[in-house]
Amino acid sequence: MGGVDVEVDMEKNADLGEEVDIKALAKELSLLKAHIVKKEEAARSSNAARSAQLTTFFEKCLATAVAWITSQTAYELIVLRFFNGKVGYELVIARLIYALLATMAFPGVAWLVRGSTTAGETLWKDYLKLLGQALPIMIAWAWKDFVSQVIDNFGNKFYAEISLAVGLTALIAVLQFLPCFSWAAKSVKEGGDSDTILARYCIVAGQLALALGYAWNSAATWIVGKIQEKTETPVQSFLVQLAYLFLITKLIAAATRFWQSKAAKVAGASVDSTKADLTSSPSGRTVTEAIAMADKFGDLTICSAAFVYGWGLLNTLDQMWFTLIHGCTSSTSCTALSNLEYSAGLSVLFSHLISHHEVGSGDKIISSLRVNAMSLTVGWAWMNFFNVSISNATGGKGGWDLVLAYFVLLFAYWICTGVFYHNFLQKRRAEAKVLDKVLL
Known part of the structure; x- marks a missing residue:
C-alpha cells in the first residue's frame, strides 16, 4: 500500500507541476501580447504623428504661395481698375479693399467646405480639403499685405512699426476677448451642427x-x-543676421516656455474662495477682466513671436543663398533659375527633416517654432520664384499684361497643387495601410 500511495502522490505532484507551468506560460504569453499591442499602438501613433506633421507642413507651404498669388492678383486688378497710379495712400486703400473682401467672402466659403463635404478620398474631395486649409491663410495674408503697405507708406520708421505692432495687438486682443469669439472658436472646433x-x-x-x-x-x-548698413562686406552682414537668428531663437523659446508654464498653472488651479469674493463686486470683476485682457495680450505676443522667428530663419537662408553664394542683393534681383533651385532644394530638405522626425526631437517648443518657420520659408521661397518669373514674362511692366499673368498663374497653380496634394495624401494613406498590414 505504501508504494501505491507514493506513486499516487508523485502523479499528483506531476499534474500540479504541469498546471503551474501552464499558468506561468499563460501569464508570460499574456504579458507578451500586451507588450506587442503596446508596441503596435506606439508604431501607429508615431506614424500618425509624423504623417500629420508632414501634412500640416505641406498644406502651409501650398497655402502660403496661393495666398500670395490671390492677394497679388486682386491687388493689381484693383489698382488698375480703380486707381490711375501706384502712389501714396491709394496703395493702402487697394490692399484694404482686398482684405475686406477676403474677410467678407472667405469665411462663408470655409463654412461650405467643412466637415462631411470633404469626406472621401477622391481628387475633388482632397481639393476641397486643401481649399478649407488655405482659406484662413488667405485671409491672414490679405491683412499681412495691408500691414506691410502701411509700414511702407510710413517709410519703415521704427516709431510707426512699433506703434502699429502694439496697436494691432491691443485691437486683436479686444476682439478675441469678446464672448462671441470664445463661443465661435469652441463651436468650430466641435464641428457638426x-x-x-x-x-x-x-x-x-x-x-x-x-x-x-x-x-x-x-x-x-x-x-x-x-547695423547691417554699417557693415562693409556681405559676409559681415550675414553674420549680423545669423547672430540675430540665434538671439531670437533663445529669447522666443524662453518666453514661450515661460508663458506656457504660466498658462498651465492658471488652468490647473482651482477656483478658491478668494477669487469668488474678488469677482463678486464690480471693482473685483474689473480687476479680473483686466488680468484676462493682459493674458490675452501676452498670448498674442507669443503667437506673433513664432512668425518673427519664421522670418528670421527665412531672411538668414535668403542672405546665405542669394547674397553670399550668388552675389545678389535680394532674391528678386537674382535669376529665376537660382530661385527655382532654392525653392526646390528647401522643399526637399525640410520635407526630409520633418518626415524623419529630426525636427520633432528634443525641445518641443523649438521644434514647433522650426516647423512653422520651415513652412513659411518654403512658401515664401516659391512666392519669390513666381514673382521673378512673372516679372521676366511681362518685362517688368504693369497694366493688363501683369494682371493677366497673375490670373494665369493663379488658375495653373490651383490645378497643379490640387493634383499634387491629392497624390501626396494618397501616398500617406497607402503607407498607413501597409503599416496596418505589417502590424496585423
Whole structure:
C-alpha cells in the first residue's frame, strides 16, 4: 500500500507541476501580447504623428504661395481698375479693399467646405480639403499685405512699426476677448451642427496672427537693418543676421516656455474662495477682466513671436543663398533659375527633416517654432520664384499684361497643387495601410 500511495502522490505532484507551468506560460504569453499591442499602438501613433506633421507642413507651404498669388492678383486688378497710379495712400486703400473682401467672402466659403463635404478620398474631395486649409491663410495674408503697405507708406520708421505692432495687438486682443469669439472658436472646433456660418465669421480675429507677426517682425528687424548698413562686406552682414537668428531663437523659446508654464498653472488651479469674493463686486470683476485682457495680450505676443522667428530663419537662408553664394542683393534681383533651385532644394530638405522626425526631437517648443518657420520659408521661397518669373514674362511692366499673368498663374497653380496634394495624401494613406498590414 505504501508504494501505491507514493506513486499516487508523485502523479499528483506531476499534474500540479504541469498546471503551474501552464499558468506561468499563460501569464508570460499574456504579458507578451500586451507588450506587442503596446508596441503596435506606439508604431501607429508615431506614424500618425509624423504623417500629420508632414501634412500640416505641406498644406502651409501650398497655402502660403496661393495666398500670395490671390492677394497679388486682386491687388493689381484693383489698382488698375480703380486707381490711375501706384502712389501714396491709394496703395493702402487697394490692399484694404482686398482684405475686406477676403474677410467678407472667405469665411462663408470655409463654412461650405467643412466637415462631411470633404469626406472621401477622391481628387475633388482632397481639393476641397486643401481649399478649407488655405482659406484662413488667405485671409491672414490679405491683412499681412495691408500691414506691410502701411509700414511702407510710413517709410519703415521704427516709431510707426512699433506703434502699429502694439496697436494691432491691443485691437486683436479686444476682439478675441469678446464672448462671441470664445463661443465661435469652441463651436468650430466641435464641428457638426455647432459649426455655423456665424461662428466662422466670429473667429476671423483668430486668423490675423500672420499680420501681427509681420508687424512685430518689422519692429524687431529695424535695429538689424541699421547695423547691417554699417557693415562693409556681405559676409559681415550675414553674420549680423545669423547672430540675430540665434538671439531670437533663445529669447522666443524662453518666453514661450515661460508663458506656457504660466498658462498651465492658471488652468490647473482651482477656483478658491478668494477669487469668488474678488469677482463678486464690480471693482473685483474689473480687476479680473483686466488680468484676462493682459493674458490675452501676452498670448498674442507669443503667437506673433513664432512668425518673427519664421522670418528670421527665412531672411538668414535668403542672405546665405542669394547674397553670399550668388552675389545678389535680394532674391528678386537674382535669376529665376537660382530661385527655382532654392525653392526646390528647401522643399526637399525640410520635407526630409520633418518626415524623419529630426525636427520633432528634443525641445518641443523649438521644434514647433522650426516647423512653422520651415513652412513659411518654403512658401515664401516659391512666392519669390513666381514673382521673378512673372516679372521676366511681362518685362517688368504693369497694366493688363501683369494682371493677366497673375490670373494665369493663379488658375495653373490651383490645378497643379490640387493634383499634387491629392497624390501626396494618397501616398500617406497607402503607407498607413501597409503599416496596418505589417502590424496585423
